[in-house]
Amino acid sequence: MAGTMSSMAIKARAQSSRPWPTPWAWLLLPGTVFLVVLFVVPLTGLLLLAFGMPNWTLANFARIGDTPVYLTVMRNTLEISVTVTALAFVLSYPIAYALTTGGMVLCTFLLIGVVLPYFTSTLARTFAWIVLLGRNGVVNQFLLELGWVSQPIPLLYNRFGVILGMTHIVMPMMILPMYTVMSSIDPKLMRAARANGASPLAAFLTIFLPLSLPGLIAGILLVFIYCLGFYITPALMGGLSDVMITMAISSQILEQLNWNFGAALSVVLLAAVLSLLWIGSRFFPIEQLLGFSDGKLSSSVTRRQMGAKMLMRIGSAANALDRWLPSMRGRGVPILASFLALLLLLPVLIVAYLSFSASSYFVFPLPGYSLRNYEAFLFDTLWVRATFTSIRIALMAVAMATALGAMLAFGLSRGAMPGRGAMIALLLSPIIMPTVIVAVATYFLLARWGLQGTEFGLALGHAVHAIPYVVVIVVANLRDLNPSYERAARSLGAGPWATMRTIVAPLVLPALIVASFFAFLASFDDVVYVLFLGIGKITTLPMRMWEGIRQDISPTIAAVATLQMLFATTVIVVGTLLRRQKKT
Amino acid sequence: MLMKATVNGTDAKTASITLHNLQKRYGSAMAVDDVSLSVSPGEFISLLGPSGSGKTTTLMMIAGFEMPDSGMVLLGDKDITPLPPHRRELGVIFQNYALFPHMTVAENVAYPLRMRRMTKAEIESRVHRILDQVHLGALASRYPHQMSGGQQQRVAIARALVFDPPVLLLDEPLGALDKKLREHLRNEIKTLHKEVGKTMIYVTHDQDEALAMSDRVAVMHEGRIRQVSAPKDIYRRPADLFVAGFVGEVNLIPVKLKSGIVHGPAGESLPSPPWQDADGDATLCVRPEHLHLEANAGSSGGIRGRISGMTFVGDATVLEFRSETGLQLLSKVLNVSDHSMEVGDPYVASWLANDATILTK
Structure with a gap:
């Protein structure tokens, strides 16, 4: 039965994508060409380079297998990624659960706890952890104060630090897909389970958990892939023995200038990511978790019974225990979730607090308040110049990403054409693929055109990275834009262009503004592209922070990180307000 | 038509439900305000009211999903107020049924039994028996989304009845369905009630449903029960203006009561039943189908005016009548034979004394 149902669904989908391209579909052309040239071509080039083109060889791959160092790198990468993913999963689940089931106040707090760190740049958050965990960091100061340790303990530049920092940074990425799926579960089902004699625990195990599985799988998958390709945090927080594959790639390309071998390492990472995505897509349409959904979650998905039988048995056993379990009156999860969300927020909040220090060291609590760090930022020509470089590049990237992304979004929403699914996959892959690989591949391409180390070249890279965000936001908005408004305008005498100008544009404008803000953030926060495409000639704001963190941990960075955070918060607030305004 | 035998043998359980002064407040809003109600064993009672009237909150307090701020819920003579929902042993049928989407029909129906840790054999035989009773034996391995709305309702019924609860709570189960199906399923629930003899508490905002199915109807408004009576009395003897207008x-x-006579807006005397209240202002309620238009005023009196509009509604014609003082009245006449009424004709609106109700509140 299930088989025939799903094959029917496939047939229906095939039929709906069969019609010839409609005029709307032409809007897909510019963006597609852009992505093919700046994303598909470079990745293909990377692949060819790894195989030694034009002298075909497998020597590069053989070298990876033969060198114990690289086997250790692979093992490190796997160990760290698995640990971080597992930890992030365990810590994220209560937050996602409480977000779905909690009241207004709790949800607002939790959402702030998830979203604010999510949009604060990885660099700023990593910096926060370095300040917290350092030898004279806030945590060690506390431990000494409390007398729990007699001398500072090493928390940073070792496995512990990397795992802690990475877990903190990936948690929002784990929570958001979990939350998407959990919030689509009808709360009446839980009530029905309770009415049928299930204790709260049994109802959770037999109903909620199995129905939330697709979201869990997707969250785990996305986070695991992100960990495999994670560069910034491991590079800044790891010790010498914690080299991950991304660091090996960067060292081969940037330091050893061994492009073929670096490309081979990238291909290994790419192959791992692609096969994980392929496995994941068997369980869940991944594009939906990135916010890209054409319709409802398909019903066949909810029916995948992974271990549901076993959960049923455990749930029924848990029910018998109910009378002996201590009752928290349903407060256990909200309290745990609030505590975890507080931990998510804390590092960035502490850095913001420390940025107002009157001392040139990080001392907790502050010896006195002052704006000296902000002054140091504003009156230092190097910092100011870096800021303007960042803004220039971001504006170029935003212009390209918003224009192309909006056209792609319109084409996808309104145009019918064959190969739509492949199109969506292409559009979204720049944010799923490890940034390091894309940056390396783009670097090879730009080097061929002589665009390496130019601001325009960097903006091209950022635009590729920002297009998916623009498409996701605009597509979501176009779904609300009922075509009958446009038909009404046409029936009232407006021509196609007048309709576009008077109906579509005003309704889509807020989404375009929000999308361009996020595109701006994506470019403004980036370090990885600058590292590869800038070849040391371009110093953006994050690049200057990156160098600052590597050399000395200057308190000026705390001020910059706080300003970045403030900017991200403004973007979120403006985005929310624009969206609300549209609804009223 | 359905469910020929009583569920799970001949001595199916049933019990009374008593609500004592239930109160529930959300912030400053009183959701349920001092609600008391006794439901006898085997009775079918409807909680009828507009949205926000507190009917669903009341049902959720009986089911245990909401805690009352004060008051008690008794099942038989046992106080179940402090019990969590899963220990109340009440069957609940939810709006849209809340069938578990990741379980087959058989797994859905087996769920309450598994939660009660029954043996595998016992579960199998009970599930088998009840699915046969609701004529779903052949569809046991299907998933809910593969079934029609009517079949889903039967699964929900089977799931709620399989553990033989004494009371069945129904929370607007027909809320989201189309009209034809609603009427069909309404009859199915009514038949079910006759056959299983369980106490049923049915929440609805649909007056037709409440009137057609219930032994008694409790009309709720702004958190309070305004009237509890048999459907016929709710309709013919509304206790207050809200009930009169809602059902x-x-x-x-608008009338004036003076020394045993009811005076209409123009001072004319009007037919009415005897009343107990003191003289003063009051409202006289009369249903459109009881309001007749006659050529001349009879001995019991009436309101003079003209026909101002006519609407043909199939089985009947609704006449709009405008009195000399400008009062708009409706009269409903069954289309059993042609009549010669025309818009603009002068008539006297009247009714039988017993068909009217005097409300002084």
Whole structure:
């Protein structure tokens, strides 16, 4: 039965994508060409380079297998990624659960706890952890104060630090897909389970958990892939023995200038990511978790019974225990979730607090308040110049990403054409693929055109990275834009262009503004592209922070990180307000 | 038509439900305000009211999903107020049924039994028996989304009845369905009630449903029960203006009571039943189908005016009548034979004394 149902669904989908391209579909052309040239071509080039083109060889791959160092790198990468993913999963689940089931106040707090760190740049958050965990960091100061340790303990530049920092940074990425799926579960089902004699625990195990599985799988998958390709945090927080594959790639390309071998390492990472995505897509349409959904979650998905039988048995056993379990009156999860969300927020909040220090060291609590760090930022020509470089590049990237992304979004929403699914996959892959690989591949391409180390070249890279965000936001908005408004305008005498100008544009404008803000953030926060495409000639704001963190941990960075955070918060607030305004 | 035998043998359980002064407040809003109600064993009672009237909150307090701020819920003579929902042993049928989407029909129905840790053999035989009773034996391995709305309702019924609860709570189960199906399923629930003899508490905002199915109807408004009576009395003897207006259509005529006579807006005397209240202002309620238009005023009196509009509604014609003082009244006449009424004709609106109700509140 299930088989025939799903094959029917496939047939229906095939039929709906069969019609010839409609005029709307032409809007897909510019963006597609852009992505093919700046994303598909470079990745293909990377692949060819790894195989030694034009002298075909497998020597590069053989070298990876033969060198114990690289086997250790692979093992490190796997160990760290698995640990971080597992930890992030365990810590994220209560937050996602409480977000779905909690009241207004709790949800607002939790959402702030998830979203604010999510949009604060990885660099700023990593910096926060370095300040917290350092030898004279806030945590060690506390431990000494409390007398729990007699001398500072090493928390940073070792496995512990990397795992802690990475877990903190990936948690929002784990929570958001979990939350998407959990919030689509009808709360009446839980009530029905309770009415049928299930204790709260049994109802959770037999109903909620199995129905939330697709979201869990997707969250785990996305986070695991992100960990495999994670560069910034491991590079800044790891010790010498914690080299991950991304660091090996960067060292081969940037330091050893061994492009073929670096490309081979990238291909290994790419192959791992692609096969994980392929496995994941068997369980869940991944594009939906990135916010890209054409319709409802398909019903066949909810029916995948992974271990549901076993959960049923455990749930029924848990029910018998109910009378002996201590009752928290349903407060256990909200309290745990609030505590975890507080931990998510804390590092960035502490850095913001420390940025107002009157001392040139990080001392907790502050010896006195002052704006000296902000002054140091504003009156230092190097910092100011870096800021303007960042803004220039971001504006170029935003212009390209918003224009192309909006056209792609319109084409996808309104145009019918064959190969739509492949199109969506292409559009979204720049944010799923490890940034390091894309940056390396783009670097090879730009080097061929002589665009390496130019601001325009960097903006091209950022635009590729920002297009998916623009498409996701605009597509979501176009779904609300009922075509009958446009038909009404046409029936009232407006021509196609007048309709576009008077109906579509005003309704889509807020989404375009929000999308361009996020595109701006994506470019403004980036370090990885600058590292590869800038070849040391371009110093953006994050690049200057990156160098600052590597050399000395200057308190000026705390001020910059706080300003970045403030900017991200403004973007979120403006985005929310624009969206609300549209609804009223 | 369905469910020929009583569920799970001949001695199916049933019990009374008693609500004592239930109160529930959300912030400053009183959701349920001092609600008391006794439901006898085997009775079918409806909680009828507009949205926000507190009917669903009341049902959720009986089911245990909401804690009352004060008051008690008794099952038989046992106080179940402090019990969590899963220990109340009440069957609940939810709006849209809340069938578990990741379980087959058989797994859905087996769920309450598994939660009660019954043996595998016992579960199998009970599930088998009840699915046969609701004529779903052949569809046991299907998933809910593969079934029609009517079949889903039967699964929900089977799931709620399989553990033989004494009371069944129904929370607007027909809320989201189309009209034809609603009527069909309404009859199915009514038949079910006759056959299983369980106490049923049915929440609805649909007056037709409440009137057609219930032994008694409790009309709720703003957190309070305004009237509890048999459907016929709710309709014919509304206790207050809200009930009169909410259930069916009604003509409300402002009148003055003076020394045993009802005076209409123009001072004319009007037919009415005897009343106990003191003289003063009151409202006379009369249903459109009880309001007749006659050529001349009879001995019991009536309101003079003209026909101002006519609407043909199939089985009947609704006449709009405008009195000389400008009062708009409706009269409903069954289309059993042609009549010669025309818009603009002068008539006297009247009714039988017993068909009217005097409300002084």
